[in-house]
Amino acid sequence: MLPLSIKDDEYKPAKFNLFVKLSGWFRSILADKTSRNLFFFLCLNLSFAFVELMYGIWSNSLGLISDSFHMFFDCTALLAGLAASVISRWRSNDSFSYGYVRAEVLAGFVNGLFLIFTAFFIFSEGVERALEPPDVHHERLLPVSIAGLLVNLVGIFVFQHGGHGHSHDGEGHGHSHSLFNGSVGHGHSHGGHGHSHESKHGHDHGHDHGHSHGGHGHLHDEPHCHDDHSHTPGKGSSKQILQGVFLHIVADTLGSVGVIISAILMQKYDLMIADPICSMLIALLIGVSVVPLLRESIGILMQRTPPSLDHALPECYQRVQQLQGVYNLQEPHFWTLCTDVYIGTLKLLVAPDADSRWILSQTHNIFTQVGVRQLYVQVDVAAM
Amino acid sequence: MACAPNRVRLLCMLSLTFGFFIVEVVVSRITSSLAMLSDSFHMLSDVIALVVALVAVRFAEQTQSTNKNTFGWIRAEVIGALVNAVFLTALCFTIILEAIERFTEPHEIEQPDVVIGVGAAGLLVNLLGLCLFHGHAGGGGHGHSHGGHGHSHGGHKKHKNGKVRRSETLEDSRSTGEETNNLVGNHNNSPNGVNPDRRRAGKSEMCHSDNLDLQINGSAPYEEFENGHDSASQLNMRGVFLHVLGDALGSVIVVINAIIFLFVWKPCKPGTVCENPCVGQHCAAHLFNVSSASNNGTNVAGPCWVLYLDPTLCIIMVCILLYTTYPLLKESALILLQTVPKQIDIHKLNSRLRDLEGVLAVHELHIWQLAGSRIIATAHIKCHDPTSYMDVAKRIKDFFHDEGIHATTIQPEFVTMNSESRASLCELSCRTQCAPKLCCGAADTVKPPDGALEPKKPCESRTPTVPSASATSLEIISESVEDTSRPESIVIITREVESSL
Numbered sequence: 106m107l108p109l110s111i112k113d114d115e116y117k118p119a120k121f122n123l124f125v126k127l128s129g130w131f132r133s134i135l136a137d138k139t140s141r142n143l144f145f146f147l148c149l150n151l152s153f154a155f156v157e158l159m160y161g162i163w164s165n166s167l168g169l170i171s172d173s174f175h176m177f178f179d180c181t182a183l184l185a186g187l188a189a190s191v192i193s194r195w196r197s198n199d200s201f202s203y204g205y206v207r208a209e210v211l212a213g214f215v216n217g218l219f220l221i222f223t224a225f226f227i228f229s230e231g232v233e234r235a236l237e238p239p240d241v242h243h244e245r246l247l248p249v250s251i252a253g254l255l256v257n258l259v260g261i262f263v264f265q266h267g268g269h270g271h272s273h274d275g276e277g278h279g280h281s282h283s284l285f286n287g288s289v290g291h292g293h294s295h296g297g298h299g300h301s302h303e304s305k306h307g308h309d310h311g312h313d314h315g316h317s318h319g320g321h322g323h324l325h326d327e328p329h330c331h332d333d334h335s336h337t338p339g340k341g342s343s344k345q346i347l348q349g350v351f352l353h354i355v356a357d358t359l360g361s362v363g364v365i366i367s368a369i370l371m372q373k374y375d376l377m378i379a380d381p382i383c384s385m386l387i388a389l390l391i392g393v394s395v396v397p398l399l400r401e402s403i404g405i406l407m408q409r410t411p412p413s414l415d416h417a418l419p420e421c422y423q424r425v426q427q428l429q430g431v432y433n434l435q436e437p438h439f440w441t442l443c444t445d446v447y448i449g450t451l452k453l454l455v456a457p458d459a460d461s462r463w464i465l466s467q468t469h470n471i472f473t474q475v476g477v478r479q480l481y482v483q484v485d486v487a488a489m
Numbered sequence: 490m491a492c493a494p495n496r497v498r499l500l501c502m503l504s505l506t507f508g509f510f511i512v513e514v515v516v517s518r519i520t521s522s523l524a525m526l527s528d529s530f531h532m533l534s535d536v537i538a539l540v541v542a543l544v545a546v547r548f549a550e551q552t553q554s555t556n557k558n559t560f561g562w563i564r565a566e567v568i569g570a571l572v573n574a575v576f577l578t579a580l581c582f583t584i585i586l587e588a589i590e591r592f593t594e595p596h597e598i599e600q601p602d603v604v605i606g607v608g609a610a611g612l613l614v615n616l617l618g619l620c621l622f623h624g625h626a627g628g629g630g631h632g633h634s635h636g637g638h639g640h641s642h643g644g645h646k647k648h649k650n651g652k653v654r655r656s657e658t659l660e661d662s663r664s665t666g667e668e669t670n671n672l673v674g675n676h677n678n679s680p681n682g683v684n685p686d687r688r689r690a691g692k693s694e695m696c697h698s699d700n701l702d703l704q705i706n707g708s709a710p711y712e713e714f715e716n717g718h719d720s721a722s723q724l725n726m727r728g729v730f731l732h733v734l735g736d737a738l739g740s741v742i743v744v745i746n747a748i749i750f751l752f753v754w755k756p757c758k759p760g761t762v763c764e765n766p767c768v769g770q771h772c773a774a775h776l777f778n779v780s781s782a783s784n785n786g787t788n789v790a791g792p793c794w795v796l797y798l799d800p801t802l803c804i805i806m807v808c809i810l811l812y813t814t815y816p817l818l819k820e821s822a823l824i825l826l827q828t829v830p831k832q833i834d835i836h837k838l839n840s841r842l843r844d845l846e847g848v849l850a851v852h853e854l855h856i857w858q859l860a861g862s863r864i865i866a867t868a869h870i871k872c873h874d875p876t877s878y879m880d881v882a883k884r885i886k887d888f889f890h891d892e893g894i895h896a897t898t899i900q901p902e903f904v905t906m907n908s909e910s911r912a913s914l915c916e917l918s919c920r921t922q923c924a925p926k927l928c929c930g931a932a933d934t935v936k937p938p939d940g941a942l943e944p945k946k947p948c949e950s951r952t953p954t955v956p957s958a959s960a961t962s963l964e965i966i967s968e969s970v971e972d973t974s975r976p977e978s979i980v981i982i983t984r985e986v987e988s989s990l
Contacts, residue, residue: 222579229530438559450898481867
């Protein structure tokens with residue numbers, strides 16, 4: 106029997122994959138609020154960097170050129186965050202059985218590392234300039250750093266707004282109360298991200314992470330609730346990315362403020378030493394404030410027990426051991442896959458006449474209550 | 490070299506490099522050469538890389554599980570490798586920036602002979618480091634594995650030499666020993682409490698009992714542990730090696746540049762009237778100036794291309810570095826992203842697992858690499874009933890052991906009714922509300938390979954399960970209520986409630 110119609114589409118060659126992929130990525134970026142913000146801010150930063158570069162080439166100021174390169178370097182942090190937010194939404198496949206969700210933790214970690222490197226670099230430049238003060242042209246410096254400050258203020262506003270929105274939704278209080286309690290105090294400076302450039306070396310990039318974003322800092326007093334019912338998918342998972350990006354922006358902002366302050370000091374009081382000291386201080390501040398992000402990311406990457414479950418787990422173990430027929434609970438491993446997703450495995454030693462099914466469902470029940478949704482319970486029957 | 494542990498090497502190199510850094514700083518102050526100072530900061534970054542690697546090795550020695558880190562600290566090496574790779578990449582970017590700066594504003598080198606001297610000394614230090622680490626990063630792992638200390642070593646001897654590897658294999662062997670014990674019915678296993686501390690080093694009596702088990706179970710799989718730990722530390726050492734390589738290349742460039750500068754460049758002697766056409770002007774204008782200057786007879790500073798040699802060489806070096814760093818970056822990032830190790834084909838594994846006798850279905854199979862070749866697998870296995878389960882469990886464990894995966898957790902699920910259509914459904918699947926939390930998509934292996942799913946199958950769908958599907962699974966559980974004791978019905982109901990929290 107002949108087919109009634111023939112669809113030619115199946116036989117056409119596949120379209121050029123790259124374009125399809127790119128448009129797919131675009132749609133994916135624009136779909137989620139976080140990545141949308143990241144994308145627009147990245148565009149803003151890139152355009153500002155280009156403008157600075159053009160202006161620097163046109164006016165032949167090396168400081169401006171090198172500073173624009175530094176802005177490009179900053180854009181890589183934003184790009185990493187954006188890439189992570191897109192990647193973490195990809196589906197799982199044969200190689201990535203858990204999907205790509207860990208990308209956000211990795212992105213936060215890499216951003217933190219870049220920031221530490223930048224802090225180190227600024228510090229070294231500060232030392233160099235302290236030992237051999239170059240002549241500083243401030244006339245061109247001030248307007249550009251103020252412009253940079255404005256750009257970064259925009260960024261702070263955008264991401265802080267999104268961040269608070271997250272936190273009040275109840276997201277993010279699952280873990281790391283303990284980690285962040287102590288670290289919020291560092292320099293809540295939302296000044297501006299500026300770039301100071303001298304004629305020679307040119308980059309005084311301040312990055313300050315005073316404000317720990319993602320809602321951690323604000324949730325000191327909230328109760329320890331583990332079940333986030335108002336949790337919307339996707340928001341929690343971008344917390345790490347946002348935190349890294351936000352810290353980057355705040356660091357830049359503080360750099361601007363530092364530049365402006367040192368410029369004022371130098372113009373008014375002719376304190377040439379102010380500039381290197383400012384940059385060294387800024388570098389220290391950056392380094393110190395990036396520590397919480399690093400600690401959290403390292404904890405997750407090291408498969409550490411989720412900090413928010415630290416108190417709840419021993420209780421759960423006890424409850425499981427009190428189940429009828431359970432002799433023993435062995436080898437518990439609980440770890441964080443990404444924000445708010447916990448995975449656990451454990452082994453139960455049970456009596457030969459115990460009801461495995463009941464024990465299994467009870468155990469799942471117990472751990473679901475504390476928020477571990479993916480649990481693998483191995484039941485080993487003791488031979489008597 | 491094969492026996493020298495990583496720590497000693499790292500400490501050696503660290504002290505050398507730090508000493509050299511101090512020397513460079515002093516020399517730069519004496520000669521007031523800014524280039525030397527910036528080079529010394531490059532050395533400092535090298536020191537930092539070594540410190541990072543050292544810290545990682547230090548941490549990774551504690552492979553026993555602790556209260557907070559139930560897997561031990563062995564992943565520290567992978568993280569150390571990633572940190573070093575990222576650091577190198579950032580350093581490369583900085584070098585590119587400086588090179589571009591140099592292109593626009595070329596600098597002369599002051600006192601090239603001092604630069605040659607210091608550069609050569611730095612090169613020596615780096616070559617020494619390369620020798621130290623190359624042997625390890627390349628083939629040192631094999632040197633470690635056949636020393637026979639993979640298997641059947643006695644108690645936990647605190648040898649500084651092999652401590653790193655021995656504690657690692659001991660921990661692995663203990664875990665496998667227990668697993669084997671559990672499989673064969675626990676006759677010689679004393680019930681261990683929920684005591685994460687029991688894995689702490691120093692419990693030699695447990696070591697002995699495990700060693701007996703080791704010998705019973707044969708030693709073939711344990712070679713992989715040796716390689717496993719070594720390949721984890723290999724990653725770390727590779728990071729250090731690349732860093733030292735970068736520094737060595739930098740020193741080579743400095744020396745070459747200084748030598749060429751010394752012999753080719755004709756500097757402007759102080760006191761004579763001299764034009765330096767290269768500094769502060771674009772190169773195009775320089776040609777006219779040279780010709781006019783030579784016509785006038787005034788001295789002109791030497792050929793300009795010499796000044797551009799330095800940034801060019803730098804860029805070449807950056808390319809080389811990036812090319813060699815990228816595999817390390819990718820590998821450590823993939824491990825941290827919980828990928829399935831590349832030597833394992835999860836699809837084939839899944840189908841072979843399903844072919845095992847007694848296995849009805851496999852859900853939520855996850856295989857990931859902790860570090861090196863320590864691979865961990867978890868799965869839900871559906872089988873007929875609890876009585877046949879222990880045999881099935883043994884077969885499954887053997888199957889995984891054959892694949893090289895020694896740390897597995899298999900959750901059994903029992904079919905409660907005989908209809909085969911329900912065989913593939915997950916008994917203990919999460920309800921609708923936690924589907925967003927599952928986040929990994931609950932990638933079940935029963936799904937078709939390209940990932941397209943119908944939302945009807947509850948265990949296999951990534952999207953939140955359709956209420957009808959969850960109702961079906963609820964049916965299964967509630968039907969099983971009549972077979973089991975009364976508390977289960979309450980359990981089901983309460984579980985539904987809690988899941989909606």
